[in-house]
Amino acid sequence: QVQLVESGGGLVQAGGSLRLSCAVSGSISGLNRMGWYRQAPGKQRELVADITSGGSTNYADSVKGRFTISRDNAKNTVYLQVNSLKPEDTAVYYCYAKISVVGYWGQGTQVSVSS
Numbered sequence: 001q002v003q004l005v006e007s008g009g010g011l012v013q014a015g016g017s018l019r020l021s022c023a024v025s026g027s028i029s030g031l032n033r034m035g036w037y038r039q040a041p042g043k044q045r046e047l048v049a050d051i052t053s054g055g056s057t058n059y060a061d062s063v064k065g066r067f068t069i070s071r072d073n074a075k076n077t078v079y080l081q082v083n084s085l086k087p088e089d090t091a092v093y094y095c096y097a098k099i100s101v102v103g104y105w106g107q108g109t110q111v112s113v114s115s
Helices: none
Strands: 002-007 010-013 017-028 031-039 046-051 058-060 067-072 077-082 091-099 102-105 109-114
Touching: 002 091, 002 102, 017 031, 017 091, 017 109, 031 067, 031 077, 046 067, 046 077, 058 067, 077 091
Parallel strands: 010 109
Antiparallel strands: 002 017, 017 077, 031 046, 031 091, 046 058, 067 077, 091 102, 091 109
């Protein structure tokens, strides 16, 4: 059994920052890609950023230069530092972890940005 536990969401003003965390536990042998997706009301879930076990990163164009993804392999934890937040960043942010060939999702954490 695999669990993903997210934390760090909240309500911030435009221009503010948050740090999201996601800890993965359970049967995690073969853990490789980890990442963050988001889903705004009425929109499809979209990739925000992901990172391989070797540290290679990938970002959505809309967040490049503002968001930074990182991971601590010893803690099986992935982080998302979100800076210069905009109202359009408002969404539920979901952690994702790929273990071998299976993907797992966290429960989601709400990020709300007021103008």
